[in-house]
Amino acid sequence: MSSQTAGNRTSFGATDDYSYGSWYIDEPPAGQELQPEEVVPSCHPSVPLSLLHACLAVLSVLVLLLLAMLWQRRQRWPRCGPGRPGLPSPADFSAGARPRAVPAAVFMVLFSSLCLLLPDEDPLPFLSLVLPPSRAPWKLAALLYYPALYYPLAACATVGHGVTHLLGSALAWTHFGVQVWQRAECPQAPQIYKYYSLLASLPLLLGLGFLSLWYPVQLVRSFSHGTGAGAKWLQSNYSEEYLRTLLGRKKLGNSSPSSKQGFLSCAWICFRHSIYTPQQGFRLPLKLVLSATLTGTAIYQVALLLLVGVVPTVRKVRAGVSTDVSYLLAGFGIVLSDDKQEVVELVRHHLWALEVCYVSALVLSCSLTFLVLTRSLVTHRANLQALHRGAALDLGLLPQSLHPSRHAIFCWMSFSAYQTAFTCLGLLVQQIIFFLGTVTVAFLVLMPVLHGRNLLLLRFLQFSWPFWLTLILAVILQNVAAHWVFLDTHHGRPGLTNRGALYLATFLLFPINVLVGTLVAVGRVLLSALYNAVHLGQMDLSLLPPRAATLDPGYHMYCNFLKIEASQSHPAVTAFCALLLQRPRPPAAPQDGPRLEEEEGMLLLQMKDPAAKAAGPRAHRGRARWGLAYTLLHNPGLQAFRKPALLGAQANGSQS
Template identity: 25%
Template sequence: MYPIDMRSQQRNDTCNKSLDMDLFLHCSLAPAVFIILVLSFLERRLNRRWIDAKFYLLNGRFGIVIPLDFIGTFSNRCSFGFAIGAIANKVVILFSGDYLPVHLPTWAKAFVFLIGGIEVGLSYYPFFACLSTDFKLIGSILGFLYTLTWFIITSLSIAECPQGKGFGEYDEVIFQWPSLLCLFFLLGRFAHMFVKAIWAQLKLQTEPGEHFPQHIHQAEHVRRLLRKPVGHEQRSCFQQKIYQWDPCFKFPSRMIGTCMLALFCLYIVVIFEFKFAIYMFQMLKMWERKLENLIAASNDSQKYAPLVIQLEESICIVEGVWFFSMVAAILTSITYVFHILVCYRKHMKRLWAGEKSFLPVKYHNPSPSECVAAIARYSGWQIAYILWGYFILHIVLMIFGFIFTYGIVYPIQHNQALKVVKGLVISALTFVVVISLMVLQIRIASKYFLQPKISPEDKKKPLALNNRKAFHNFSYFLFFYNVILGVGACLYRFFCSCILGIWLIARIDRTILQRGYEAYDMGYKTWIGMLYVDHYHNNPVLVTFCHMLLNGRGEQMLQGSPSYHIFTSSAAPRVSNKARTRWQLLYTLLRNPGLITLRKPKEFDFSLDSKMIQASVLTSRIQNEQEGPGQLSCPLLVDIGPSFSESHGVYSETSVPVFPASPCLTPESPAFPL
């Protein structure tokens, strides 16, 4: 965080560490890669490729390991949050860029940032992978050992040199305790996972995820929609103005982890800034004492005495303004972090209800590729916006603090209170007069230049002019005054735009640009893209509907999927998907012969006339059977041409099997739904 030349001016008693955390970060890549390979070996791929035929002994192993589901994870949210919080200090180092070489070209810094981010992500990958793996026993053991190693090395580094490289004692403890806290929590979490896995192996306890879905809150949301609405409940002032807990809504792990990491990073940045400011104030006071000694040793001490007093007052003012502006910026940034969650829930509920009026018109149908890229970069951008927003807000508040102090407080302390009051009264009077004239114009227009109400029950008069000649004279004489008034209104607009833009710079849930220019606000575009991805993948009605379909159809083919195996608990015998598809295809075409002509041909020379002939034959056969008294006899093998292509997930054949001898399909049987 600090420049290199400033670090050389630090205390002489700064110790030299034998444990270099940067070197340990590089060395940790080897065990991290080993853990990833072990977990990848345990995972099996659902879709087999040509390489599986060559290495058939692997049996589909070495699948892709998922560190964190950024879309649909609602379990272990606190664990993932603490795992993200463990890397807070590394994120701050990446944010500050202290690891960059001195003589590095500007164009190459982007690649160095990318490499540094990948290295940090790979080093901390086992924390997330061991938490999210389905093999809890192996994951808990590997995660516990890896976390314990990081905890021991970090603790030894702090114990060896508690003052670190900062500007005071115990700086390393102050900076590192959030990471130690998160690592300690992860140790307890992995130990808990190990005990539960052992119990599950001994059949003493059943894993809750094997029988109960983790999206129960979404089903409760749908039930609440289907119930008859009740009257308004009595809510407290806190629930009305600030936040009301909703049991049918859960924030995904991505949002919880982002907010926790933002708070940890904000804490580290504030501590860095506080230590830096304390150091600078100490340097200023030291220079002040040296200046006093020089002036006292000179013959013109009385001449330079006012300069010393003014310097002391300036240092006190700077120190006071910096402290109060820092507190205000910190409170504002913390409020924004929690307000992000409130806005996320509010916007998601509006999208679930089909309401898009709060979004710009051009973003009602955003690009899918941009939305996917937006949710991938949202967490990083949100943290960067929070940190940069804190710095910018702190600087602006300091500027306003200096204006207020030197404009009001400083003159009052020097017996110029009357002058200050006089200036304030004149400014306030001018403002009141201008506002009064604007209000007067509105009153005159309402009373003399609008036609009366059409109905006595109307709240407002209609927008219809009355006394047009008087109105034209009124507009003419006020034209020249409104030109002067417009200058003040323009300055007021500029002032409000600057204040609101700086105040809301950290919030990407709303744009600070005018309507029509939202496309230039990249943070707001990221927020909207993230909302749409969550809306399309975590909509409670959609998820519940898919849950009901999977349960009703008994799709056993999805039992191997880690995301949807919880929805299929039926113990029905397995049936070949190829056989089921063939029978369903034949039955559907028998009941709907017209669909034969609409089927997609493959690589066969299958003319439309041939299809029409086959469709006519099938139609006449069904009609004859329906007119006859008997049931539909079992047809022979019917060549109906190629079926749907493989891209539709249906097996392609040039013919379908015949019906069995018994039972036969009857005309009364319902057609298979398309």
């Protein structure tokens, strides 16, 4: 009995093994061998990545301590008293003339490092020296580790000292060398795509390469020219240039009739109005510069992820199509041809068309995102210039007061981060919509017409052409009747006529207009979705109607961002404070003291225009005084410190 049972078990196990081997294991046919799929092996660099990150973290901490000591000494030195302990800020976001390239490069490096965390299995490599690798718990910790790692790299540029430039040079060269060494030893990685890590690190290498060149140049300049009063003058240079441009006499251009302008000149004017171009006397705030830099980096990173995540897979599928695909299609009731080899060629051709549609949609979405966000810079400049001259913007139902608040400060802090997130999500949504649209056009219109088969759309139109013809004729007849039958003009004024026929046509065409309205409603939904998808990354435009603009979080954040920028970074206020700090001490003359204090600021803003000097110093002083008074009168940052009697002041000295 036991031997029979064992025999049964043996035969059953043999049957199971045979069945599994026949149905679930892909064995090669006779005389053929399976080609192994290309597998990227794991790279083991000569120096472990965990050790490199540990050294970088220790170096950043040491540089941070040296910066703290140097900053405390600089704070203590002027008055020889106890200085307050602290750290220099990574960037002066309210400064108008400080170097902007350094914060932009550091933010680009930071965002690129965060993008490389997506496929990384070890977000904090230095922890593997003491702890076993664990991916999930340390993902959120890495979001705080990398800003702290690159913080000294940005803070070395704000102190303005030769020692900090030396520290910044050492830190930048170390980071750049580690990244180049790592990419040179391990250019391929098994995650997502073999070259994704290398391609995604190009903005990172670009930012670190710029910093490794910028800090040595500043170190040489600090030793040759010093960092004394010249650096302080650079801080107020932009604000004084802004006032000179604002108060200077406008030069009259060569006015020519619009009829004489050619097509190229009109096209160039339209292009300049739609694309941001630098304007003399005005600079975008640092937050907007950072937003533009992060937007470009986000477009590159998201486009790269969408490209390498789909296109290589489609190519592998297209290369692996065999004659068995005809049986698979036949199971779904699809018979492309009786010849199996022709079916293989058709399937590969359709997969190639699918790849072309995907790449075309990606290029279109990236181009539209870039153009829309470039156009938004023009809106940012116009809104800031309007707020600087005291004009009130139509910000929907938001309060018009430009005083800072807690929520406005939060919006100002999060503006660049929200702009980056909106750009990434907007690009992803555009890619999906454009891909579906291009696939529909390619597979329902272009390919059936070219190959003369699978004419599904034409067959649908063949059976439903009376319906579409009826709707088109109804719309055309109503428009023609409205123009020629129901509208009459007497003495140049249009009026209704044939009211009886108008009422009869309205009643009879009601059912057909319901069908037309249904199609129009579908088109309205599609158009609204397409418009909102294209402008999703544009925060200066509300995606909701004006009455519900406050419900749009992106537009609400942008309005509060403008409030902080207009009230805290006004160039006229900066120039006024700089003039007060730079004014010389007048001689001991009590009777001339007030007059000298009034004219000191104006003497520092002398214009270089010979025509303005020829008008006489008296006219020049009067014009400059009026311009400065008008600018300070409409300055939102000084409204809270005025007397109540001056709160209602208007132009020409009149009061409400």
